[in-house]
Amino acid sequence: MKKTTYTSPQDAEAAFYEALETGNLDAMMEVWAEDEELVCVHPGGPRLLGFDQVRASWAQMLGSGQRLQVRISDPVYMQGMMLSVHSLHEIIAVPGQARAQPVAAINVYLRTGTGWRMVAHHAAPVPQVPQQPAVETVAASPKILH
Amino acid sequence: MKKTTYTSPQDAEAAFYEALETGNLDAMMEVWAEDEELVCVHPGGPRLLGFDQVRASWAQMLGSGQRLQVRISDPVYMQGMMLSVHSLHEIIAVPGQARAQPVAAINVYLRTGTGWRMVAHHAAPVPQVPQQPAVETVAASPKILH
Numbered sequence: 114m115k116k117t118t119y120t121s122p123q124d125a126e127a128a129f130y131e132a133l134e135t136g137n138l139d140a141m142m143e144v145w146a147e148d149e150e151l152v153c154v155h156p157g158g159p160r161l162l163g164f165d166q167v168r169a170s171w172a173q174m175l176g177s178g179q180r181l182q183v184r185i186s187d188p189v190y191m192q193g194m195m196l197s198v199h200s201l202h203e204i205i206a207v208p209g210q211a212r213a214q215p216v217a218a219i220n221v222y223l224r225t226g227t228g229w230r231m232v233a234h235h236a237a238p239v240p241q242v243p244q245q246p247a248v249e250t251v252a253a254s255p256k257i258l259h
Numbered sequence: 260m261k262k263t264t265y266t267s268p269q270d271a272e273a274a275f276y277e278a279l280e281t282g283n284l285d286a287m288m289e290v291w292a293e294d295e296e297l298v299c300v301h302p303g304g305p306r307l308l309g310f311d312q313v314r315a316s317w318a319q320m321l322g323s324g325q326r327l328q329v330r331i332s333d334p335v336y337m338q339g340m341m342l343s344v345h346s347l348h349e350i351i352a353v354p355g356q357a358r359a360q361p362v363a364a365i366n367v368y369l370r371t372g373t374g375w376r377m378v379a380h381h382a383a384p385v386p387q388v389p390q391q392p393a394v395e396t397v398a399a400s401p402k403i404l405h
Contacts, residue, residue, distance in 0.1 A: 150335050152346040152365075159385045160348065160363040162335070189296050189308070191367065191378060193341035198367050200298040200379060202306065217306040219298075219365050219381045221337065221344050232337060233346060235365045237383035239305045 117143055118228035122190075122197035125222050125229045130183050136175040142168050146223055146230035154235045156216050182206040184213075186242065197222040197229065202242045215242045263289055264374035268336075268343035271368050271375045276329050282321040288314050292369055292376035300381045302362050328352040330359075332388065343368040343375065348388045361388040 119125035125144050132141035145151060145167060153161040153170060161167050184204040191198040199220045206213040221233035265271035271290050278287035291297060291313060299307045299316060307313050330350040337344040345366045352359040367379035 150337075152335055154363050154383055154385070156383075157386075159387060160333075160346065187306075189298055191296075191342060191369065193339045195339035196337060196342040196344060198342060198344060198379065200306070200381070217300050217381070219367075219379065221365075223337065233344065233365065235346070235363070235381055235383070237300055237302075237381070239300070240303075241305060 115143060115147065115227045115230075119144075119230065120228055122192070122199065122222035122229045125231055126199060126220060129220070129231060129234075130185060133175075134181060134183055136178070136180060138168075138172055138175050141171050141175065144231050146225055146232050149223060149225070149230075149232050151231075152221075152233040152235065154237070156214070156236045156238045180208060182208060195224050197224075202239070203236065204242065215239050261289060261293065261373045261376075265290075265376065266374055268338070268345065268368035268375045271377055272345060272366060275366070275377060275380075276331060279321075280327060280329055282324070282326060284314075284318055284321050287317050287321065290377050292371055292378050295369060295371070295376075295378050297377075298367075298379040298381065300383070302360070302382045302384045326354060328354060341370050343370075348385070349382065350388065361385050 119128065128140065129144045132144060145164065147164060151163055151167050153167045155170060161170050186202045186204065188199055188201040201218055203216040203218050204213045205216060216236045217239045218234065218236040220231060222229045223232045265274065274286065275290045278290060291310065293310060297309055297313050299313045301316060307316050332348045332350065334345055334347040347364055349362040349364050350359045351362060362382045363385045364380065364382040366377060368375045369378045
């Protein structure tokens with residue numbers, strides 16, 4: 114039973130990264146859809162399918178007690194009526210460790226009866242993130258496909 | 260100027276993998292949208308943005324003359340009116356080499372004025388592909404969100 118209604122994919126995405134940073138499993142799984150086919154690929158990991166596999170992976174990741182700092186940059190939004198696709202960079206830092214790991218992620222959100230919810234998260238480590246992203250204007254003015 | 264009209268995301272996807280196997284750059288770029296913001300992550304590579312970067316990367320990959328055999332499995336389809344998201348495994352083999360590299364990919368297609376075209380391809384190497392995928396029934400009966 115979902116308690117929160119995310120009125121936009123951006124709301125769901127903000128909740129996703131807040132849950133990741135705070136290590137809150139319940140908040141994380143609140144963001145994901147419940148009844149749909151879910152897909153999740155953590156950096157370097159296998160493709161996970163369905164709510165139970167996805168939940169188990171986050172329980173393991175968030176249950177370690179290690180806190181992460183996640184900075185999001187260079188978003189590109191593809192917005193439809195039912196689906197919203199976000200491509201972005203995640204710069205993931207572990208407090209006390211020098212080097213942050215850049216990750217390229219695609220997040221997919223579905224408009225459900227209880228607002229927008231995540232149905233796919235697909236993350237891959239990348240060699241580097243461009244210093245001067247060419248998409249700043251895109252991020253400021255997302256493309257809407259309605 | 261696009262010559263081909265793909266009437267479904269599946270048509271565009273079939274053309275994408277045929278171009279990859281045959282090493283045909285023109286056929287590959289025919290699949291991609293022209294005027295939209297494009298995103299492409301090759302396995303282990305950085306995120307590429309826009310038609311020119313995406314074309315240059317395929318020119319390099321397909322121009323080597325090395326032919327690839329690509330087997331697709333375990334597709335999960337998320338289908339909207341304007342956007343279609345496909346998650347799948349690619350089993351990529353180089354003829355003459357023993358070991359095939361499994362890759363988890365997300366392909367995103369957009370309904371344009373000239374049919375469905377690719378706007379994102381996001382691929383990541385995965386440790387293994389499940390022998391008995393749990394999604395066979397999903398693949399046989401794709402979810403339609405119209």
